Amino acid sequence: MVQEMVRRTALTLLLLTPTFAGSATYAVVEGQAITDVDVVAAAGHVPSNAAALANVVEGLVERKIILGLAEREGLECTDGELNRTLALIAKTRGANDVLPADDYRRYIREEIIIGKYINEYVYPKVSAPDEQIERLFLLIPGEFVKPVPTTRTRLEEIFPVYRNEVYNRYVKIEVARLLREEIEAVQGFIDIEYYTKTDKK
């Protein structure tokens, strides 16, 4: 956690450096660049706020790291799988009119691979005992029920009604936490370079 904060602070400071001259690359992870194109694709624009930009860049770095882990395990996405996913997305949300087609295909292909990694290596590690799920509900009841009952006894009484919804939230928190652990475990061994805005690479 401390390591994470230090890294984010350093990245923000780098991006705050004046004489901003519009380099297209923000970071390179194992030889793969994260550029303006990626930032705009993810966020819709390049954030003018340095902290917000750092957040997006760091998130994309994390994406690259997870993708690298998945590809190291030999996980792939076939054209058939990709085309099926794109067809299902089109049925649900219509055709992509946000990103260039090739870029969009690449991003979805990467996410299918990352999804396989989560299925095989992360999700099986999630344990969701009932007492933990109930604990989450008692910690943040306002996320699930309004108005929030005023007594713990009443919360415990109504928990079964919200159990599945809380389970959903619990698993998402756990998967994200485990992903972050995986990232932190390998980060020291991965070649990551961050660039200031004046650097042209």
Add this chain to the structure above:
Amino acid sequence: MIRPPKPLNSFPQTNVRAKKTAVPGRVYIYRRAIVAFALTLSTAASALLDPPRADFTQGMWATTEALYTPADVERLIAIAYAYNFNEIYLQVRRAGDAYYVSETEPRSRKLEGQPDDYDPLAYAVELADLFDIEIHAWLNVNYAWPGPEVPPAPEHIANRHPEWVLVGRDGRRMTSYSRTKMKRLDAEGWYLDPAAPEFAEYFAGVATEVAAKYDVDGIHLDFIRYPNYRFGYSRENRTTFSAERGGPDPLLYGYQYVEEDIFRPAYSPEGLTNRWLDLHSLEWWDWRADNVTAVVKTARDAVKTERPDCVVSAAVWQQPEHAYRYVGQEWLMWAEKGYVDTIVPMAYWGAAPALIALDDRVAVRCAGGTERLTGIGVFNHDATYAADVCEALYDSGAPGVVLFDYLSCVREPGILSAVTEEAFAEDLAPAGGRDERWYRKWYAVPR
């Protein structure tokens, strides 16, 4: 604009043709009264209009209120004839009940004041045939009962198969929900699970019984869907889905459906976790849609086997992608593959250009021969809107419209005349309050 009311000399003057009905019983025909009433309406016609397109469908949906008594049926047919409606989508199954004689489905409680041999559907078919109006029997498919009380009839399908009633994300069946909870979850009442192993076959039997016994022109499927994305989470469904499509428990992605940011790459562990579930959810929504499609196909195949000439149509939600992901209606595919003979999007919202654009989009998918009509909402609009959109669709070459609904048409002053560009709006627009008692009184037919 679409079709003017009938000229004076068009009304049938001969005696009622003897017509064999599938169901024995006294036929209530008050021919003189119907003719007199329709003549009264037509007398006021004055506008000279361009000849209407002979192939244009001018239809309307009529809910069960039009069937409570023989007089109600007569008024419906008289008004439809006077205003040149050539198709009526007549609701004969509203909440797992029957406004016809059925060997399996309970007779509606709303008919309790009528003689036992009063058969609303038979009577409507008889009368409509006199006036060359098509009757399409409208059957609600998955919607079964308003709840929360159980249906009084033991033979009601929800009593015969309570295990078919949908389960929500909380793991509880809809039969246990209060009215408040159902409203909060955006459900009109109890729905039957399209994934239930024998449901498709059961409903095909309901539809086939109507097609076999009555000389209806078509079977019209409505509420052929889930209530929304919050339902269908029985343990059996989740197990079956996971076995067929893989992935984690559908409960994990039942709380979200694919948002627009699917078109942007996800980032950070939290974003990637959401994306992982989003991509899996695609299979879940697709599996649900496959279940609904199976019900449509099974019903259509069964009806066509019994009566190849019987048109099978479906009322579907307006926006195709929303219909697919929210309620499991993959209706553009139904149209494209011919799983229904006629598709009727309920285009109740939007101005004329949007409705024309929708009709154009549907036309492309109907190139294989499926017919299409556009459902127009008059329950939520005024006469000006109804006239504008009907005229725009007519001029654009759309094949037809279906107005929702008959009761709204007669309650809202001027809608019928605006749609048919007729000048006697005042005759149909009483000054007082408009409720159901009003229209029954106003249209009282002397016997």
